[in-house]
Amino acid sequence: MSLYDRRNYADGYELSDASLEQGRISKTIKETYALLTASMVAATAGAFVAMNFGVSLALNPIVYLILLMGLIFGMQAAVNRGANTIALVLLFAFTFITGLTIGKLIAIYIAAGAGSVVTQAFVATAVTFGALTVYAMNTKTRFDSWGKPLFISLIAIIGLSLLNYFFFKSSMLDLAIAAFSALVFSMYIIYDTKNIINGTYTSPIMAAVSMYLNIYNLFLSLLRIFGASRD
Known part of the structure; x- marks a missing residue:
């Protein structure tokens, strides 16, 4: 009888632990998407400042990339030390700065009479993000093996983009990079969404910045593709 009772208690503890873990994951998911929404607001504010006051x-490009990477590593270091307030400040500084970049680009397109391109890219990004998020949340497929290939693809995109900016200056290569980037960051949306709901991310701040970067880069890629097709 005592063995029977002990087994029941153990099962109870296992169920309790599983419930606690599920509760932690659910909390992380809610906080992640709340921070993602707030990040979008900060980016929109940055875009508004750039468009209306000419601030940019x-x-x-290398200095800009180093600045963004420094903010991301700073966020990670702050999270590791439990300094979440500092991490949040860096998150919103990061999204505001990237918003300045988006605002400058949007202003250029509007000045060139191509405002419809911005609308097309925005709608396509929203639809793609929504569809891929729903897919990732409902599929039982695991995407753990995507991590390394996606990271290698990301490094290739950065390297090719810098080479094309400084040396090749090819519009065709730029379009090819944009198309490849759109594919890679679409896959990153699936990969990161699955990691968020599986509890791989322990920090909603780092989960939010990862997803924000996916959306940000997908939008920029689609903007370049639609802009090139219009030209």
Whole structure:
């Protein structure tokens, strides 16, 4: 009888632990998408400032990339130390700065009479993000094996983009990079969404910035594709 009772208690503890873990994951999911929404607001504010006041960061692409990477590593370091307030400040600084970049690009398209391209890219990004998120949340397929190939693809995109900016200056290569980027970041949306709902991310801040980067880069890629097709 005592063995029977002990087994029941153990099962109860296992169920309790599973419930606690599920509760932690559910909380992380809610906080992640709340922070993602807030990040979008910060990016929109940055775009508004750039479009209406002409404020932008006229930085060399390498310096700009180093700045963004520094903010991301700073966020990770702050999260690791439990300094979530600092991490949040860095998150909103990051999204505001990227918003400045988006605002400058949008202003250029509007000035060139191509405002419809911006609308098309925005709608396509929203639809793609929504569809891929629903798919990732409902599929039972695991995407753990995608991590390394996606990271290698990301490094290739960065390397090719810098080479094309400084040396090749090819519009065809730029379009090819944009198309490849759109594919890679679409896959990243699925990969990161699955990681979020599986509890792989322990910090909603880092989960939010990862998803924000997917959406941000997908939008930029689609903007370049639609802009090239219009030309």
